[in-house]
Amino acid sequence: MALAKCSVFTVETRGLRQRIDWNGDVWTSIMILLKAKDLLNLALTSREFYNLVMKDYVWKELCLRELKINDWPLNPAISWKSLYRAAFDYSRVGSFLVTSGELFATGVGLVCRESQLIYFGLREDLQSLSLPAKKGPWIADVHLIHCPSCDLSLCGGNVQVFDIRHCELFLEDDYLSGVWTYEQVCSFTVRGNYPWAVACAADKTQLPFGDEYSENLPNFTTIRGEPEAWLPRWKSFRQAAASCTILQSNEGLQITYFVMKAGQEGPIVGLRITHTLV
Secondary structure, three states: OOOOOOOOOEEEEEOOEEEEEOOHHHHHHHHOOOOHHHHHHHHOOOHHHHHHHOOHHHHHHHHHHHHOOOOOOOOOOOOHHHHHHHHOOOOEEEEEEEOOOEEEEEOOOEEEOOOOEEEOOEOOOOOEEEEEEOOEEEEEEEEEEEOOOOOOOOOOOEEEEEEEEEOOHHHOHHHHOOOOOOEEEEEEEEEOOOOEEEEEEEEHHHOOEOOOOOOOOOOEEOOOOOHHHHOOEEEEEOOEEEEEEEOOOOOEEEEEEEEEEOOOOOOEEEEEEEEEEO
16 A cells, blocks of 8 residues: 555645644644643744644643643633643642642551551641641642751751642742741651651541541552662642651651741641651
């Protein structure tokens, strides 16, 4: 069978210039299935592709796909392209949805002795926070940073940071100007050999109370055998995100909570949970 030219493309060569005519709707349908890096590479190939890639509809579909919440009526005040550029990077844990306006966060976990799983449940104690939060999609990240109180030349210690934020935070003028800042709200130390550093944030209405276990929420195995078990692990579900790092022998763990509010009386728009070995 001979190779035939597809009728979608019509190519006319005039000197060094080449013009390609196509159905824009077809290419737009293809573009919304691509990753951001592939879209940008495609935009560099021609002016026609660039014009299609820069359409806000393409970035809207990309945002909703990455957030995994296609049914959430998200209407940002800025362009979808700007929202994607501000809210996403290539090292994030994932996204989750806060629909109730109540956020539950904890830096400790429960352990199921039978299955050897670390899991999370709603508890009213000094080791957890229940906060009014801005509704909508939230982004979660995990970072390992050098301990800010140490001499860089003498100490090799670091801090694990579980960082969550509303997806539009990086585009808020008050955040960019430094008016909104993180404030420490509580800190406590667990003495003795603490086996893991875990953190979880979730829509409060979606968490089971107390010791109840739910397969719809993040959980982690406590097994230490694999070499990669020492590296941070993370999971995200529709309305929760969590991280876990199995720790080597230590003398205790300091857990600290920081929050950022949208003004003095506004809802929470950012939260950080830090774990530091003592």
